[in-house]
Amino acid sequence: MKLIDIPGQVAESLLSIVGIRVGTEEPHYLSTELTDGVVIRRYGPRIAAETTVAGDEDRARNIGFRRLAGYIFGANHRDETIAMTAPVGQQSADTIAMTAPVAQSRTADDKWVIRFFMPSKWSMETLPEPDDDKVKLVPVSGETVAVLRFSGDRSPQAVAHHVEQLRKILLDNDIEVAGDPVAWFYDPPWTLPFRRRNEVAIPITPGESGAQTNRDG
Template structure:
């Protein structure tokens, strides 16, 4: 009979049943999960009002807001790291404060993370291009936001208006996003609501958040002139 280093037999080792997860571990997991959810809930988001809601979507009125934007060439599923790093670099210090003097041009500003991070395929580019955006804190305007050091990061304004939004959970992928877009478009068509522009993929949680707790959204701008054809 073969014995292990602690004197127990290999047969005995095989016969041992898996131990149940301890109560303490379960409590720890639940606590960490709740902390993650709370941290996501405290991130600033663009201001909006929900004016209608169905089982498939809700209609929101958004105020205009500023974003840091970068355009990345590559597959929709594979460009996220590049886009995120550029934008995260900007808000975490790869910038120049507008208050910096000529003698202190190295002055930088560290800003807070916001939500959501969005991406979309622009209509006026090839399908191999993806636009990534970070929402800027409402405390800033164009005249006070720090200047990006990376020339591939631009500050843009997203126009306010009416948007149709469908929420879902789980991991993000192009296939899952396209499925949610199709379901949102079908629901809006049934309700005779026309849209314009490209759908946005909005992500509210980091990759460390358990998939079942992640808040993801598909966002489509509602056509302000319903007499015209959408999209």
């Protein structure tokens, strides 16, 4: 039987209210500034746990989050806990096989793929198999994306607004778009809106660049 660190979980939940993510791993990337507020990121290959959910955007995100949280909290063939990572992503089911990012866009049948990225120490061979057959483990190819960060409202309307902002910036800078837009969410719903970290990203052709390169992640 696994021991659960209740005080630790409570402390992390309280800190997350103000947007503090304790020990949460993010996928590694190289970052280049394009403009004030927009960066180009280069991600390497990753592994994600994903699930497909039918319904409207917000409902699909909530259901998908619960399914994937179940997997990383022990609903797998080894009853093993996997560390939580950020961000959580959402992509239309119609484009998941065609584009590498986790995109957020509406389809005719309202099917969405929700993803958690796995910590870097795991491989496809070492990750435990999910108990829920609606949860799948998938490799995610490396990609180059332009990213715009925002806080506050993360409704479909807010995401669409920031996507259009980012599209205009890319057009103004002669950056070629190479795929569908992405929405990434780094904080739980109870985080104070002004402390939330949300991002929209659009895949671009590798080799597009901006200012000085930095190592982040």
